[in-house]
Amino acid sequence: MGQDDNVNTSLAHIILCCMAGKGVSGATGKSFTHPGMHANFFIHGILGFLxxxxxxxxxxxxxxxQLSRKASKYLALPCLMADLYKGDQALCSAHLLSGVIPFALALAGQDNPHLGHLMVACNVISLCYYSHKNSNEWGWYTAAGAVMSYFITWQIxxxxxxxxxxxIMEYCAYRVFNSQADAAAAVRR
Structure with missing residues (x-):
């Protein structure tokens, strides 16, 4: 990889940090899963730059x-989904486990990319279902960003x-929560 590629990729990681920083700074709840996706991307951006x-x-x-890259693939989307389903303890736990299992295997040196892709695909499908059920267009955009990030760019x-x-995925995921807050404020008026 040339020096220009390293500089460009470093700048892309700084952009990721900036996008994720907004998500981390906006996390006000007591749930550890909500800032989980944003913090994961923020740390990955810092380590990518370094x-x-x-x-x-x-x-x-x-x-x-390499560890943060695996975490950004296996843990970020399950944290988002766990937070979206925080009212349903079983779904919340299932989503968290769907990320923890492939990540733990990767940590143990037994990375199974097929299992990881299956778990990511299940989370994307669940996000699509959530988006359809709640008429949340930003959820659809987040799902599209996840498909681009996890299935297309790894091949490039x-x-x-x-x-x-x-x-892009981070921006859309941040908006998933903002659109929910905007809808709740409109109902109260």
Missing amino acids: HYQSGTFNNDFTSAY PAKIFYPLTLS
């Missing part, structure tokens, strides 16, 4: 970056696309 600029810092952030050799599509 990884692609590691030559400048004379440090190797490869292992930390240019490393800049993954953090950029995560940024």
Whole structure:
């Protein structure tokens, strides 16, 4: 990878940090799952920047970056879904487990990409169902961002696309909650 690619990918990770920072700063609830997706992307953005600029810092952030990359794939969407279904303890737990299991396997060195893709696909389908049931257009956009991030960009050799599509997904996910708050405020009026 050339120096220009590293700089561009570092900038894409900074964009991801900026997008996720808004989500982390807007987390006001006592639930650990709501800031989970945003914090996950924020940390991944920081580690991505450090990884692609590691030559400048004379440090190797490869292992930390690979771990955060797996976390951004396996844990972010389940945290979002667990928060959306926080009123239903069984669904909330099922969504969290759907991310924890492939991530734990990856941590143990037994990464199973097929299981991970299946769990991500189940979360995307659940998000589509949630979006349809609640007429939440931002949920549909988040699902599309997840498909782009997790199924399309991993096949593209240019490393800049993954953090950029995560940024799109993050923006849409943040809006899922804002559109719910806007709808609740309109009902109270």
